[in-house]
Amino acid sequence: MTERLTAEGISYAVANRLVIRDVSVTLAQGELLALIGPNGAGKSTLLRLLTGYIPPARGRCLLADKPLAQWSAQTLARYRAVMLQQTQVGFDWPVETVIGMGRMPWTPQPEPSVIHQVMQLTECLSLAGRRYAALSGGEQQRVQLARALAQLWREGSPRGWLFLDEPTSALDLFHQQHLLRLLKSLTRQGHLHVCVVLHDLNLAALWADRILLLHEGRIVSEGTPIDVLQRETLSRWYGADVQVGPHPCAPTPHVFLTP
Template identity: 45%
Template sequence: MIRPRGQRPRPPAPPAPGDVLAEARDLGVRLGTRAVLTGVDLTVRAGEVLALVGPNGAGKSTLLSALAGDVPPAEGTVSVHGRPATRWSAPELALRRAVLPQSPLLSFPFTVEEVVRMGRAPHAACPATTPADDDRAVAEAMAATEVTAFAARPFSALSGGERARVALARVLAQRTPLLLLDEPTAALDLRHQELVLRLCRSRARAGDAVVVVVHDLGLAAAYAHRVALLHAGGVAARGTPAEVFTERVLSEVYDQPVEVFPHPRSRALLITPRREL
């Protein structure tokens, strides 16, 4: 990898537990003439997994993009690592947050390893990063997501679930303190859904902040430290899963009667639609 000269951005210092790595204050986002988010307040802290949940069209993906600095606010502010997102250059921002979009698309026949190695691009200008560091980050990310066995295969030849894991490996290889993941479990089987959420918890234990959009409320309840429940472009409830996932709140937001009860062994919350028998 060619390492350019000139002004070289530096990676941030490792955050301390509880440090605010991203924050939205009175955030409003418009797409065209439509208000997608209105009056959103949200804080993302190091050492936690924050799940964004809510019905289709609630604004989850837009909020994630705004926290990444990819969608400009129409009102309010978004800060990343204590500075307005708009004041970071693109290289500086890429060293501070990594983003997994819903549908990673590639039109060229890159191999799996080449796709994962793209996550190291922001580090190319960092004087302290060596090729050995890049190799180690790529190898560890592929091992964590269980894609090492097909490292030489074309990305385009993979199944949807395999592509999703390779895209996550690229994000992990970027090694930023803030991970923003949009529906990383959507295309995955049961085993790999659990794998991805365990990886989220592992990154949080290591001191990172992870924001993840999920539709499976059971997974959010089992793995998230905090939850933000979005509805109609605002935050309807925030707190721990036990605080947010109540039958009354979920039934109102999803317009569907639900039941919430503890698992008989683990005591984790189970959430299911209420069905008339």
């Protein structure tokens, strides 16, 4: 299959207000793409359009040259997984059961070896046996990442399209670094393709291959971290006072808020 996910001139309106305006984007294989932009810019809405959760009012989204709406729900679920901004689970389930839900597109009986491997990758082994509802916010986020990777698990590794909406918002420093390093190493292997919404521009700077900056539903800047994370660009679209300098030990920009 030609693994390419594209949006062609998509728009989306809520209550007669356009919240996504004529966005075109191609997500490439093995790429880690970061979506950034101020609150309300349309990042979560774009993610929902790209994953097929909502249909565009205009334009179209294609996976392997076929509109998302024409994929069966089960086949689509085998090729793309989504980790949302917040995920509540309606029942008081153990962590392993929540992660095992990711296997539903493949089997009614989640394979213990797959559950174990994704828990290991996502630093969830220490949460084994715990109730999901009783976990801290950051622990729940790690479990949701494990569930999403379980959903894409095929031939010994996660494969396909992984969409994450602010997956680091509740994570401590160690787990932020661990998550981005994990996504980077999985995308480098070429079988996983990631689109991640991030508010922390310095995480995007260090780990994204490409950044899209959204503002009021439009892509206003696009390119490598060096292209996008420029002082004038960030001041203009976020309205924040920032400075951008070199990272002390990586060839990437670092964004500083000014006091």
